[in-house]
Amino acid sequence: MTAEITPLIAGNWKMNGTTASLGEVQKLAALLANGGGPRGTVVICPPATLLERLNELAAPAGIVTGGQDCHPAASGAHTGDISAQMLADAGAQFVIVGHSERRTNHGETDVLVQQKALAAHASGLVPIICVGEIEAERDAGNAVAVVIGQLERSVPDDWSGHDIVIAYEPVWAIGTGRTPTSSDIAEMHNAIRDQLKSRFGEPGAAVRILYGGSMKPSNASEILRIANVNGGLVGGASLLANDFHAIISAL
Numbered sequence: 001m002t003a004e005i006t007p008l009i010a011g012n013w014k015m016n017g018t019t020a021s022l023g024e025v026q027k028l029a030a031l032l033a034n035g036g037g038p039r040g041t042v043v044i045c046p047p048a049t050l051l052e053r054l055n056e057l058a059a060p061a062g063i064v065t066g067g068q069d070c071h072p073a074a075s076g077a078h079t080g081d082i083s084a085q086m087l088a089d090a091g092a093q094f095v096i097v098g099h100s101e102r103r104t105n106h107g108e109t110d111v112l113v114q115q116k117a118l119a120a121h122a123s124g125l126v127p128i129i130c131v132g133e134i135e136a137e138r139d140a141g142n143a144v145a146v147v148i149g150q151l152e153r154s155v156p157d158d159w160s161g162h163d164i165v166i167a168y169e170p171v172w173a174i175g176t177g178r179t180p181t182s183s184d185i186a187e188m189h190n191a192i193r194d195q196l197k198s199r200f201g202e203p204g205a206a207v208r209i210l211y212g213g214s215m216k217p218s219n220a221s222e223i224l225r226i227a228n229v230n231g232g233l234v235g236g237a238s239l240l241a242n243d244f245h246a247i248i249s250a251l
Contacts, residue, residue, distance in 0.1 A: 011238025
């Protein structure tokens with residue numbers, strides 16, 4: 001990790017979790033309190049149905065919350081969607097945009113992802129902008145080019161005065177138990193950092209770049225030691241307090 005950047009561990013619960021799952025948040029809060037608190041920013045992004053209640057439980061432990069997606073519009077006739085303003089009203093501070101499952105299952109484009117990031121900024125949320133390649137693109141040797149292209153089109157040109165987070169998620173590693181090698185992760189994170197610095201100058205050097213792709217207790221320490229890895233976007237392991245705490249502790 002880059003020492004001068006405050007690391008961030010974000011848990012993405014995806015379409016998992018009911019009221020019973022809030023017990024894991026209470027358990028995580030107790031584990032963090034017993035350990036003296038987290039050594040970075042900890043975010044949990046639950047289903048929207050749990051956001052407000054989870055926020056009330058998490059805040060005293062220094063855990064913040066986020067949404068898993070937002071609509072680019074502030075309001076309107078968009079049945080089933082949720083706006084960034086609604087997320088903020090429920091207590092969220094972050095929102096994931098452009099997750100590979102949204103890009104794949106809902107056909108979201110880089111242009112739409114950028115619009116969602118702008119909507120997040122307008123509502124005072126920090127967007128966690130996801131980028132990543134599929135297996136065929138990596139096997140063809142195009143992984144870096146694909147990711148940098150997504151980054152260029154998904155990140156707004158003007159985000160001065162706002163915070164953004166980038167999450168690199170090799171799509172072929174999500175939920176599969178597979179992870180890229182440390183050198184593969186380093187190559188991609190260094191390329192992302194170089195692009196951000198080239199495009200935005202000094203602010204680009206301070207953007208947190210998370211790794212997302214089957215991060216778990218057994219590999220978190222190794223991944224978090226890689227240069228320009230400033231934290232993680234964690235899926236399944238964030239649903240269980242003990243596993244998520246182990247990853248947070250790896251900071």
